[in-house]
Amino acid sequence: MPTPELLSKDQLLEVYALTQTATAVHVGESAVIQTANNAMLKIWGKDKSVIGKSLEDALPELKGQPFIDMFKKVWNEGLTISGTDTAADLEVDGEIHTFYFDFEYRAIKDANEKILCILHTAIDVTDRVLREKAIALAHENEMALEKEQALNQELAAANEDLQQTKEKLAELNTELENKVNARVIALQQSNYKYQLLNEEFSALNEELATTIEELSASNEELLNSRQHLEEKIAELAASEGRFRSLISQAPMAICVIRASDLVVVEVNEGYLEIVGKSRKEIENKVIWEAVAEAAEGYAPLMQNVITTGVAFLANEHEVVLVRNGNHEIVFLDFVYEPVKSQEGIVTSIMVVVIDVTEKVTARRSIEDVEERVRLAVDAAEIGTFDYNYLTNTMVTSDRFNAIFGVQEFSSRDEYLKVFHPDDIHLSAEAHERARQTGKMLYEARLIHPDGSIHWMRVQANVYYDEKQNPVRLLGTILDITEFKRLQQQKDDFISIASHELKTPITALKASLQLLDRMKDKPASSMLPRLIEQSNRSMGKISELVEDLLNVSRMNEGQIKLTKKRFVLSHTLNECCSHVRIGGKHELVFQGDADLEVVADEHRIDQVIVNLVNNAVKYAPNSKQIYLIVENLGDMVRVSVKDTGMGISAEKLPHLFNRYYRVDDSGYQVSGLGLGLYISADIIERHGGEIGVDSEEGKGSTFWFTLPL
Template sequence: MSEPSYSLSNEQLLNVLALYQNGIAIHVGEDSVIEYANDSMIAIWGKDKSVIGKSLEDALPELKGQPFIDLFRKVWNEGITISGTDTPADLIVDGALQTYYFDFEYRAIKNNEGKTYCILHTATDVSARYLSQQREQNLAEEVSAINEELSASNEELIATNEELIESQHQQQKLYHELVEGDARFRSMVRQAPVGMCIIRADDLLIQEVNNAYLALVGKERAEFEHQTIWEAVPEAAASYAPVMNNVITTGVPFVAKEHYLTLVRNGQPEDVYIDFVYEPVKLYDGSVTAIMVLGIDVTEKVIARLNIEEAEERGRLAVEAAEIGTFDLNLKKRVMITSDRFNAIFGFNGPVKWETFASVIHPDDNTARLLAHDEAYKTGKLFYEARVIHPDESIHWIRVQGKVFFDADNKPERILGTLLDITQVHRLNQQKDDFISIASHELKTPITSLKASLQLLDRVKDNPTSPLFNKLIDQSNRSMQKISSLVEDLLNVNRTNESQLRLKKTTFNVNDMLESCCNDIRTVDKYKLIIQGDKEAKMHADEHAIDQVMVNLVNNAVKYAPDSLEIFLIVEKLDNFVKISVKDNGPGIPQDKIARLFDRYYQAENSGFQNAGLGLGLYISAEIIKRHGGKIGVDSELGGGSTFWFTVPVAE
């Protein structure tokens, strides 16, 4: 008798999936909205059930900048399967961002028509396996490296042993001659005024050491008797054993000046500087039988010199970092020694006479300079600010400070001082004053207009049907819009200065953006915005920021080409960029103005071209495009109209 067929309900199927030990989840839509995730997947993500119903980007914001969200989108759009093994992913688990490794699969589940209706997402945390493999691999590499080092060390030891054996044979031949001169040599060592230590070459056994050497290394004589040199001074072995071996091998002396090392003197480590020599003592056949070490402690001398050099270097770096010029003026000989920076600030390529420096002081400031010197001869302090005229006729501001030194008769003899170029400070102060003046003027006009409109409205408030009522409201709105525009320019330029211009990039159709931008211009019904070019082009950018750029450029065309009633918005595809141009048929722009059009506060600096606003619109537009990785510019000629353009990367 056959069993009746039985179909599992959706809830039963989900309960079965929940028992699956590895992570499994079901996502829907291009944004990978999480429709289902079993407990294992929730644990892998380090989240809770609240992620159900959220997009993957909202549920796991730490995935931004990682490839997984784009991979989900690709699987959904292309109906494919993507999998990976030992794939790293940075996830926030227990409040900490950590790197985990997974075997995963994103599989598109399609209906009968072949359209993807969900993505089956499986994942297995293989971090322990992956890290274990890495540790095993690293351990294998370390073992291999150690084996190679051991092999090399064995070869060196073999070579050294062979040399020692050969040296011993030669030593036996000359033994009798060495015995005869040994007494005289030992006596010379003991009486030497510098530290001396004689070391046998074949086994590095200490043969003789004088008291000066014992004092140098801070040891007792008993610590040197019947010891090798590195047994007696083990702290120096790592650095100098190879050097001594090389002297024994080559027979070439080693001379060290102010070598830094740490010696254990009287049981305490001390950092010292030593002048020493490893001098090979040779037999008649040139073989090295011993090493004579001569050493002098020069620690105090070196520390004193280093302190002086450090102080000088700190002073030099401070002066260079501040771009300060320095001078030494001998008032009696009328000779001045100057630094390169001092000469450059005055506009000279090299040192010149004191009188030459004084001759380039601006005539209007020379009296103040002379008065400052007269005051300095009384107080000992020199200070003044003045303008200097460079050979190219450019004007630069300088600040001079100095100290006067007097001779035994209390007469001024010498001035040591510094020179600072403060041209930029004066220029910025002037820009600030100009900007405040322009901002005040530009805000005053719409505020005055708004005030007048409100006063008139107050008079007719009891008669809202008056024709004047609607007209005054329109005037008030226009004044308020002007004030808002000026304030927005100020806020935008402040954001760009403080690197607060955050971009929220999306992919959008350029033509759609152009159709919806510049509504304030369209509503006037005077100017016609004509869109031309590639209507299918897309770009990956901050749509609001690009809209702002378009508004600035179109407003710029309306302002400076008011008779050009047709403004063309042209879209072009150039390799990996989209180029948007705003073209008018106005009077054009002089060539000498074009280079500075995108400078901040350009109007404040040059009213010859621009004559309204704060001069920030084009500057802000340039900053926005630069942060998108694009370029901005203008093509224009007098009488031929102007074309402002910019490029932005295409959609990814």
């Protein structure tokens, strides 16, 4: 398998530019930008024109912020500086905005501890930080509302106390008036009691003065409570203003919905852009009337949040929205966050939405590519493995384990137990070469639990750490048992073909040499016998060459059939004259003697001759060979039956394979193992089937069918 061509530096930079993690490389104390990928340029709000500039020239808004000094410290001291949720003011589209990042400035050194560059990575966490602040602000507003309600309750209680005081004062005034009237009457009746009345009147005046003082104190407390309430109301208004400003400026989509009637009370531009609606169509409207296409799926979820007070979080939900009159499929991360009163009642729902359509589409595209690669690997029946040099553990695919004929093992040592004892050293040698070259390629035999032997081919790459120590080996294995069998079969065929051709050629050469010597003695008695022997050798050579030519024509699709109507019994009685002349076997016809077929008579004759020749070769003691014709309705079945030793069951499935010979012990029986293969192709081209029924010790029946 050819080694893939390595990527060039420019290609590597193109790939690096597409990575999702924002990354840049700086050199020098002034942090000159050596390179920056697309994700980092997007964070800076710049294009590739900043490459080659110092950080201060490329991003002048960083002056006065700590980052430039951090770069200098990292470059001068070889440190690594990192931070999380760190605020940075950056200019985007001509305006300064505050963003939040998880970042790292890492000094990259060579083997001599010399600083080569600074690796700058950053992750934009603005959405998460602002979302957390928004939720915190919402909580702060809840607390302010709770305080306002408490003050209102205090004011109501003070008003109630004041009313009670007024009622008590009125009662005292009435009582005082009654007492004064009573005393006046009594004074009129008796001057003696005047002094006592004056004393009681003074006591009443004192009681009235005390009551008036209490009333004044209550009025002062009420005024203080009102002033405190006004201050809290003003504070609440300011907090609400900040909340509205935060919603308006937040980079993610936010919508606030009143729980009682589901009316939208606050919405920012980000939310309007996601749902594809104008502010007029959304604000102060019932949310499910404004975004009717989402009501069926999400109205019950929002109602459940209002009822239970439990937030609903959604990740990558597929939603169909009508935007600009068109139905569009989008993927959203969103949360329905309940906002509760002091009593725990949900008063509103804050919806925070992030459009992740591009991320989901990109991931699905990657998953699709991975699935196609997996299907290709599965279709090729390739096993995969990942070997860890440090832990001596392996992660293998199902196909890998199937090739080894085992369940999943965890260590390499367990897999080595499956190796053939004569091949186990090949693994260690291959690993030693791989450590030096980075490549592994070898073949070995495996012994399955059932005792069967299988061949495998291993191909892998080694991956090293920064010190060039091997840490991982990733590779594939392929079951090449069938390939090895075919290769052995091919070698056997070449050996057999050489032997089969050598025998008649040697005989022919000897006959020709004798004939050459006898050319001046035409009356020699050996002449007829030499000519007969030469013809027999030429016939054998012609048979072998014809078989090879037939296989070549079959592979090239050049065998054509010339069909005509003929009587099968006539063909069977006229074929195999060489067997009848030999006199060792009797060909016995059985069945329908008048059955006609439409086929290529020459090719069918060739098939019958092959089957009869096999019976003569492998059942030499079968004196009678039966030629049987049966009418099966829409098909005819022709059988050649012998009473020889039969064929073992394990050999039956391979009889019609190319180059296969029943006698695999050497050259005991002549032939190339092509006769049955050619016969099977001829019958298949006629639309029929060919097969064999055999049992050891009871003979064999080779048969084929043809359409009627």
